[in-house]
Amino acid sequence: xxxxxxxxxxxxxxxxxxxxxxxxxxxxxxxxxxxxxxxxxxxxxxxxxxxxxxxxxxxxxxxxxxxxxxxxxxxxxxxxxxxxxxxxxxxxxxxxxxxxxxxxxxxxxx
Amino acid sequence: xxxxxxxxxxxxxxxxxxxxxxxxxxxxxxxxxxxxxxxxxxxxxxxxxxxxxxxxxxxxxxxxxxxxxxxxxxxxxxxxxxxxxxxxxxxxxxxxxxxxxxxxxxxxxxxxxx
Numbered sequence: 001x002x003x004x005x006x007x008x009x010x011x012x013x014x015x016x017x018x019x020x021x022x023x024x025x026x027x028x029x030x031x032x033x034x035x036x037x038x039x040x041x042x043x044x045x046x047x048x049x050x051x052x053x054x055x056x057x058x059x060x061x062x063x064x065x066x067x068x069x070x071x072x073x074x075x076x077x078x079x080x081x082x083x084x085x086x087x088x089x090x091x092x093x094x095x096x097x098x099x100x101x102x103x104x105x106x107x108x109x110x
Numbered sequence: 111x112x113x114x115x116x117x118x119x120x121x122x123x124x125x126x127x128x129x130x131x132x133x134x135x136x137x138x139x140x141x142x143x144x145x146x147x148x149x150x151x152x153x154x155x156x157x158x159x160x161x162x163x164x165x166x167x168x169x170x171x172x173x174x175x176x177x178x179x180x181x182x183x184x185x186x187x188x189x190x191x192x193x194x195x196x197x198x199x200x201x202x203x204x205x206x207x208x209x210x211x212x213x214x215x216x217x218x219x220x221x222x223x224x
Contacts (some may be wrong), residue, residue: 031209031211033211033212035215040217040218041217041218042114042201042203042215042216042217042218043153043201043215044215045212045213045214045215048209048211048212050209088152088153090153092211094166095158095165095166096141096143096158096160096165096166096205096210096211096213097155097158097166097168098145098153098155098211098213099155100152100153100154101152102151102152103152
């Protein structure tokens with residue numbers, strides 16, 4: 001099946017720093033999504049991307065859909081303690097099924 | 111803000127027993143999904159449901175699994191004879207028809223099979 005490779009697997013940063021993570025695939029996809037999961041909770045949709053090259057923001061979060069349609073990145077500016085969690089990229093595959101990446105675990109030191 | 115709800119939050123069952131996990135999707139959504147997440151691993155698709163029938167399922171969703179929308183609000187996942195390897199978080203999600211891939215997830219049910 002499709003593999004989404006997320007990097008880094010984990011990051012430990014200082015509060016106030018900017019964060020960047022990405023997701024790559026060997027296949028082309030038409031939709032990229034970014035979710036955040038807090039411990040013991042379900043994934044929460046952050047940003048959805050529909051067009052190659054598209055850059056979309058949601059508050060301090062910015063995500064881009066790569067021109068090749070094989071990658072996407074997520075940036076978080078001026079991180080705060082509540083940004084802690086696992087960030088997953090996901091792609092819409094055939095039909096409505098979502099395929100998720102392995103996640104980037106973000107830890108923020110106050 | 112409308113949200114997907116799931117019950118119970120935690121279910122412990124013995125191997126071989128049947129379990130039913132319940133979900134109430136967002137009220138105006140028409141597509142419903144189940145995903146699972148084994149501890150420490152990524153979220154995996156199980157099944158999607160639309161217009162009272164399964165529209166897609168993964169190879170994980172074998173004959174031990176079934177889904178049902180018994181009334182206008184609930185959406186259930188039944189595991190007929192649980193195995194140890196069914197232990198995981200099970201997430202229900204729902205989406206509106208357009209765009210159907212913006213899926214909203216519930217808080218999950220932690221299933222522990224002993």
